[in-house]
Amino acid sequence: MNFDRKNLSNEQLIDFYRKILWPRMIEEKMLLLLRQGKISKWFSGIGQEAIAVGAALALDEDEWILPLHRNLGVFTTRNMPLRRLFMQWQGNKGGYSKGRERSFHFGSAEHHICGMISHLGPQLAIADGIALANKLNERAQTKTGKQKICLVFTGEGGTSEGDFHEALNVAAVWDLCVIFLIENNGYALSTPKEEEYRCISLVDRAKGYGMEGVQIDGNNILTVYDTIKGVCDYCIQHQKPYLVECTTFRMRGHEEASGTKYVPQKLFDIWQLKDPVTKYEEYLTSSGVLNHDEVEAVKNEFREKIEEELAVGFAAKSASPDTEEELEDIFAKSGAQTNKIDNSTSAYRPAIATRDLRFVDAISEGLRQSLQTHSNLVLMGQDIAEYGGVFKITEGFVREFGKERIRNTPLCESAILGAALGLNLEGFKSVVEMQFADFVTMGFNQIVNNLAKIHYRWQQSADVVIRMPTGAGVGAGPFHSQSNEAWFVHTPGLKVVYPATSIDAKGLLIAAINDPNPVLFFEHKALYRSITGPVPSDYYEIEIGKAKHVREGNELSIITYGAAVHWAEDYAAEHPETSIDILDLRTLLPLDYFSIREAVARTGRVLILHEDTLVGGIGGEIAAWIGEHCFTLLDAPVMRCASLDTPVPFSSELEANFLAKSRLDEAIQRLMNY
Numbered sequence: 001m002n003f004d005r006k007n008l009s010n011e012q013l014i015d016f017y018r019k020i021l022w023p024r025m026i027e028e029k030m031l032l033l034l035r036q037g038k039i040s041k042w043f044s045g046i047g048q049e050a051i052a053v054g055a056a057l058a059l060d061e062d063e064w065i066l067p068l069h070r071n072l073g074v075f076t077t078r079n080m081p082l083r084r085l086f087m088q089w090q091g092n093k094g095g096y097s098k099g100r101e102r103s104f105h106f107g108s109a110e111h112h113i114c115g116m117i118s119h120l121g122p123q124l125a126i127a128d129g130i131a132l133a134n135k136l137n138e139r140a141q142t143k144t145g146k147q148k149i150c151l152v153f154t155g156e157g158g159t160s161e162g163d164f165h166e167a168l169n170v171a172a173v174w175d176l177c178v179i180f181l182i183e184n185n186g187y188a189l190s191t192p193k194e195e196e197y198r199c200i201s202l203v204d205r206a207k208g209y210g211m212e213g214v215q216i217d218g219n220n221i222l223t224v225y226d227t228i229k230g231v232c233d234y235c236i237q238h239q240k241p242y243l244v245e246c247t248t249f250r251m252r253g254h255e256e257a258s259g260t261k262y263v264p265q266k267l268f269d270i271w272q273l274k275d276p277v278t279k280y281e282e283y284l285t286s287s288g289v290l291n292h293d294e295v296e297a298v299k300n301e302f303r304e305k306i307e308e309e310l311a312v313g314f315a316a317k318s319a320s321p322d323t324e325e326e327l328e329d330i331f332a333k334s335g336a337q338t339n340k341i342d343n344s345t346s347a348y349r350p351a352i353a354t355r356d357l358r359f360v361d362a363i364s365e366g367l368r369q370s371l372q373t374h375s376n377l378v379l380m381g382q383d384i385a386e387y388g389g390v391f392k393i394t395e396g397f398v399r400e401f402g403k404e405r406i407r408n409t410p411l412c413e414s415a416i417l418g419a420a421l422g423l424n425l426e427g428f429k430s431v432v433e434m435q436f437a438d439f440v441t442m443g444f445n446q447i448v449n450n451l452a453k454i455h456y457r458w459q460q461s462a463d464v465v466i467r468m469p470t471g472a473g474v475g476a477g478p479f480h481s482q483s484n485e486a487w488f489v490h491t492p493g494l495k496v497v498y499p500a501t502s503i504d505a506k507g508l509l510i511a512a513i514n515d516p517n518p519v520l521f522f523e524h525k526a527l528y529r530s531i532t533g534p535v536p537s538d539y540y541e542i543e544i545g546k547a548k549h550v551r552e553g554n555e556l557s558i559i560t561y562g563a564a565v566h567w568a569e570d571y572a573a574e575h576p577e578t579s580i581d582i583l584d585l586r587t588l589l590p591l592d593y594f595s596i597r598e599a600v601a602r603t604g605r606v607l608i609l610h611e612d613t614l615v616g617g618i619g620g621e622i623a624a625w626i627g628e629h630c631f632t633l634l635d636a637p638v639m640r641c642a643s644l645d646t647p648v649p650f651s652s653e654l655e656a657n658f659l660a661k662s663r664l665d666e667a668i669q670r671l672m673n674y
């Protein structure tokens, strides 16, 4: 192995030695402890340390780095104290995730490290968002005055995921300063690289994205360091991303305790001769930078330090559950509300000037005023810029706010949602428009695993609103008509908002944008241009989590939301013989249980009405809650009226039959006659 020190001083070379030796010695100690049954298993980086350490050394400490499960060297090179890392691995409260995450699946904003989720690939697009934030911050600089770049890791296994493709493509199209680093260690769990991909080297893929790339020896710390330094300069000079493939080998099992039987011994023998720590040590001693006594002294110092740190770690208290804290930590704290309007009762009369706006225009106005209010707000979506979005909600926005903030995206929901999270790591807010709510499936993982869980996992906010043009009734068939709100209601960490009127659409959208948490904002397409209502021209918020009592009645309560609110109102108007009470939930997560209870109490007969299909719809959840908590208030069983349990059909006759509306009269009669 050829070590080229270039102009590195002896002090730097020794510092590098200490940095690469430290994670190796920690892991060797952990292996002993594992055999003694004293610690939980982790993903070993033994044999690969030169990559994690070399890359982390090449970046400034205030540049974000996004490691994976094998990169202890990133965490230690960013000077995270071993005692706290140890508490993290043991699931102690004093770790970096309050005992909620395993081994290396956590981050720390203080250290500019963004932790992975187990799914690997989704990590890559977060780097795009961070780099976009750096770009929008007028090429943000580090404390040392260098332009910031961002570096993200993937294994060669992870490069087969669609997220790899999406993230590299977005970085290329948006000219983002991201270094994508592939750690090619030959195996993805037990699968050898011959069964993973067909190209000769993964770096060849760079060309396909219109970016440069290089393959290097990942076991040589000086090569890794020097390459990443040079690539940083390249990215800054050309304002482009770059792909680096580091060849290396995994010297231990996929995770400690999982064995290596499937790896031929001869590969271990070959790679043992290229051990990144031993080879570097040999280089330093043979070139006179360190002598053997000095090497031994460092090792002794580390041995002692490891014992000291582990003693503190072992003494740490295990995580004793505090249910209230567990539930509270799902969400980042919201700030005070701005100009709040409370229209939750049917007695509400606007105190400020209003004019009539269509649903679609109210949403547009909420977005425009939010862009005016928050200079750090970015809108992203397919065709939302010059074209104005397929529903024309962002028409004219580019002229007013510019292309940097109103961003057309390639067709890649997952990467854009990941980028939205990355933007927030650097303090930006974003609204992502799904062209149709149906297409959220392509970004589902980012929402339910990254955005939803990050605050609970390591107290990082995910200040992202996802606009979801939803619903049927427009003859658009199975893939442009679905009601998929229930998928998200089942995910702790998300908020799900679903307005039915113009005034609520604007106020709730503004509230969603002000909320530091991920909010799914459902907009029923059939309401866009069919309903009109009074809307204040001011910037105002309507509280998320508060239902609206739409209509007073004393015989039957309909609990509903979205387009179904209008079905219920129309039905009530057409059937004055029945006194119908209507509650518009407006927010589905968190539910307004207080208002639900009041609605039950008002009539004792409850019909839950929704456009979503019946089985697994939110109606089942609400019915269960009412049965459990309001049983004595009921005069009849809680009933549900929902759409047929089929995909949404195209023909207008079939679609009308599919929709819950076609069975509303029957459901009401059944309940009234009980």
Ligand SMILES: Cc1ncc(C[n+]2csc(CCOP(=O)(O)OP(=O)(O)O)c2C)c(N)n1
Binding pocket: 070, 118, 119, 120, 154, 155, 156, 157, 158, 159, 185, 187, 188, 189, 250, 254
């Ligand atoms: C989406 C997904 N599928 C499967 C897994 C299970 N899994 C965990 S790590 C791993 C192999 C990853 O290989 P690679 O990306 O090369 O990284 P390495 O572990 O070799 O460092 C697999 C299949 C997972 N975590 N996520």
